[in-house]
Amino acid sequence: MSMRELVTGGTACAVPGSSSSSSSNPLGALANALIGSSSKNQGVLKEIPNNSAAAPHSQFYSHTGDPVAALPGSELDRPFLQSNAQGSEFIRGFRASDANGFADAWDEIQRQPPFDPVAGPAPPVQPSLDGLSQGDKQCIRDRSSIMARHIFSDRSEEFINSQVNALLSSLEIENDIHARGSMPGRFRELEDYWNESQGVMKPVAHPADGWVTEFSQNRIHHGGPDAWARSFEQQHGAGGWASEFEQEQAQLTSADQMRGVNMGNLAAIQQTRMLAHTLSQNGDPKFQVFRGPDQWANEFSAERLQQEPVDDQWVNEFSKLHVDDWAEEFGRQVGEGALGDDWANSYDEFINEQIVAKQRSDASRGVYVFSDMNPYVGHPNPLKEGQDLFRKGLLSEAVLALEAEVMKNPENAEGWRLLGITHAENDDDQQAIAAMMRAQEADPTNLEVLLSLGVSHTNELEQSAALKYLYGWLCHHPKYGTLAPPELTDSLYYADVARLFNEAAQMSPEDADVHIVLGVLYNLSREYDKAIAAFKTALKLKPNDYSLWNKLGATQANSVQSADAILAYQQALDLKPNYVRAWANMGISYANQGMYEESIRYYVRALAMNPKADNAWQYLRISLSCASRNDMVEACDSRNLEADASSFIYGACSHPPFLVAGSGDQNFVHELTHSRSSYGRIVLYI
């Protein structure tokens, strides 16, 4: 009657000394061991009160005056198990309950030498009637589940649970106590490519930063096992995060630049863990990795039901197909390991490429990359031309014109600034930052530049850099400069900066800019409700600022109010129809809701306006993968917009009017609807 039997599967019913071939219930052996060992320990337990080497009493009884008693946590010390009393309780209980299949095991216990009665001074514990308190039962359940998982690693979850339940029944613990959930084995694929994005100790691939944030910001409302929610809440309490962040700030000693690089890296890493947490909690089946053909088929039928109202051609096409056949095939593929690996591998490659591309393109961050073949070089007044184009909304053209301007006059702060803004609206934060840095060099006090840099760094999740610039905004502002002591610039604590901005907001509540910065700050700390409030206040003061609508939408989407977000983006687009960033963000919102085919349309639209929007390409690729449209992924990689666009022309629907009813690709449709939503959410750029 030992743990050996647990391992070798020996029957719990064996008479000591004999062996049996059948294994009835290995964890029954554990039960026996627990009961049996408690009897074994009687002698030893009795000795302990006399043992002078240790003073167990003082630890167990919090009413003593010992310093030990005053230690935190001593009140949680549980009294000695009254194993003796419990042993007999168990037996009595068992006889009463019957039919757990443990009759033999219990008989065996009867055959053992009778329990020694506890003579002598027994520690005054509170023996409850059934011997085990609720906490104890929970404990037993949790720990035995965890240990059972170690032992029965190659068995299914159901087997493990049944073993644990059998054990618990024998100890008379109800099954409805919620045990510690099992480990998230499904993270594996995702972790693979997250490694790529974080392990490299160099500037991280830009899009990886971006869309990871959105994952992390997916809140708990999807529900999930308690344990996950608990840890997540602990992690995300705004105060907790801020204080932890401050702690880290205090400990960082390296130079600012280094810090900037590290923070970028780290921020991505930070987001990754939140990604992992997010995924674990998101009960929405769409966000959980495929678990098995049956499950998927069920999810799929649910999906179909959801999509009934959409009156698209492809839905009708699809309904003719048989779910079962497809699910079988899918199951087979998974069984062969084809799908999962391919998908993960292709994503690995993708991220790899991104990293390489990144390293190739920029030696270091902040280096502006000029376009080739700029038709505006030599233009007499490229700045004015650029401004006109910008107003008209022809962002890519404006970029070229402005580049011509700054090539001509590298010290022109306005030129750089406008270039930066144009890039930001074109959803190219890298270039935006680079341009803005040059603008800042040319004019260190320009408020718009500083704000813009703050926003871009927030998008890039570089908290310390963002804080620096936002703080600089405050310093250089004619009105609020007094609030900001310059010596703080070296060690910026988020909490301080936030406080100062709140003061500024109180000083002049009519100043929309202060509210905008506040909103950006709250995005940094992920206090989305406050950010939304700040942006709404700013919008009351500046209702026609399209970028502000975009910020509001992004914040709402980041805090998982996607329906509101879409409305906000719509407002932005109404004000500025060629706002590439808003198009991309719309796409992201749809993708986050699992509506991949919708999102693809938006991405294509954004890319049609700005083929250089790297993020949008990546999101498109992701959506394509999720929509199982792997053949288009190649076209996506080679930035072949035409191939993409033509494939996505299908179905007349109420969504973007630019897509015309045309050749429905049945195959494509078929695959689109079988989207495996293994991804979480994507961040939106403010």
Place this chain on the structure above:
Amino acid sequence: MPVFKTPFNGYSVRFSPFYESRLAVATAQNFGILGNGRVHVIDLSPSSPVINELIAFDTADGVYDVAWSESHDSVLVAAVADGSMKVYDTALPPQANPVRSLKEHAREVHGLDYNPTRRDSFLSASWDDSVKLWTLDRPASLRTFREHAYCVYSVAWNPKHADVFASASGDCTVRIWDVREPGSTMIIPGHEHEILSCDWNKYDECLIATASVDKSIKIWDVRNYRVPVSALNGHGYAVRKIKFSPHRRNLLVSCSYDMTVCLWDFMVEDALVGRYDHHTEFAVGVDLSVLVDGLMASTGWDELVYVWQQGMDPRTA
């Protein structure tokens, strides 16, 4: 070779960094599922093959791990299953012990490691998915590292870089951290199953070994962590604890639920160089002495602690 019988099931054994013949043993009643715990400080007497118990400390819940302080020769920390950690000083009278109780973890504390380079701080790994950094003179933790998605089973300081450590978790990943950074700096999704233990190579600070429920031990180079340097198979059940040798670069020892303690040389084709099956229950704790080359100790749920010299049979008297 001496044997020590503990009243409760053994969970962990650690050699003292100061005294060659001293060890600490963490034990828990009823296999650590429910009941009390006890920390034993035992001493190998030089003359006879007998192990004496110097002192023992009882705890309200099972003790899952124990770690010696690197700064004070009489201080040790015990990780208790009720989420607290108790600091004991063997030089003080029993009434004064535990010297401190550090209670912050929400769930069982499963692993401890004391910083061998800085000597002032230690880490705790808990089933509440977090790792905490502590020093002895502060009642509260200095840092909390919360990124794992499941129980953190084990944590190990890098022997060369005083601020770097690794944590092994049931979410099948090992994370490398730097205490100066707010988040983990690397994630190694090393196995398809829970990772129960990790340890750094004492001679090459870039090598880390992970032991998993999938019965294998993998060696990783953090500079190229996509592919393991080596995979050591041979255990029949989950591998519970591993430790790199402080004396030989390529040697590591492991103990497993298959009741054996194995010795591996990962640079060799046939890596298994030694196997000891002296335990009659799960072997859950193993340690190699830093002070004596080849001296090893193991403990298991069979309530026995063995201390023996590598190459010899642990059961011989």
